[in-house]
Amino acid sequence: MIKFDNVTATYKKNIGIFNISFEVEPGELVFIMGPTGAGKSTILKTIYKDLQVDSGKIFLNNEDISLSSSNLSISSTRNEIGMIFQDFKLLNDRNVYDNVALPLRIAGISSKNIKHMVRDALNKVNMSGYEFSYPLELSGGEQQRISIARALVNNPKIILADEPTGNLDPNISDEILDLLENFTANGSTVLMSTHNFPLIKPRNKKFIELSKGRMV
């Protein structure tokens, strides 16, 4: 669950997001819509604690994450979140297995468990068998599937996707949306930014529309 209660977060005066309130329930997929510069990434950054809020509250699974700014709480917050980006952010000199295993190695999980968890994650995104491929040997859609596997490999309750289909053609974008929607079936929460209204319109999901950092 993600809840914004009148959140304002600024980079400098009059630049940022202002008085944002919304809620994403467990098992829900919600979109953040708006043109370039509207504040979509900024909303996601406040959840990921890349940007401190000036006022208002952000709740993740009923916990107020906007209160403390200690490093411990940043890392424990991030442990509950899987992030997906437009440019995939894969390590091109590591193979698919190592890319997906990365968050698990950082978390100190045993290699035996890592093996199972990576296999499960690759299964979920229909990329089994690609363990030893390198990112640049894959298509854009395949690379995004790998980055989704990496985001969900430690079973986070929350997935944040920042324009995940921005570099993909319409058919592939739809497949990526299917994957994200599947992910909500087990009670996880997905918040995805996009400027592509025709892509999300047929899904009939809740969306938050932003203009110049404000909800419209």
Ligand SMILES: Nc1ncnc2c1ncn2[C@@H]1O[C@H](COP(=O)(O)OP(=O)(O)OP(=O)(O)O)[C@@H](O)[C@H]1O
């Ligand atoms: N690190 C930063 N420092 C200062 N201003 C920033 C910073 N990052 C973003 N901004 C400004 O904040 C506003 C919102 O930016 P944001 O990146 O959230 O937009 P966006 O909706 O994600 O746009 P896009 O569709 O281009 O990704 C813009 O005016 C932008 O210039």
Ligand SMILES: [Mg+2]
């Ligand atoms: Mg953005």
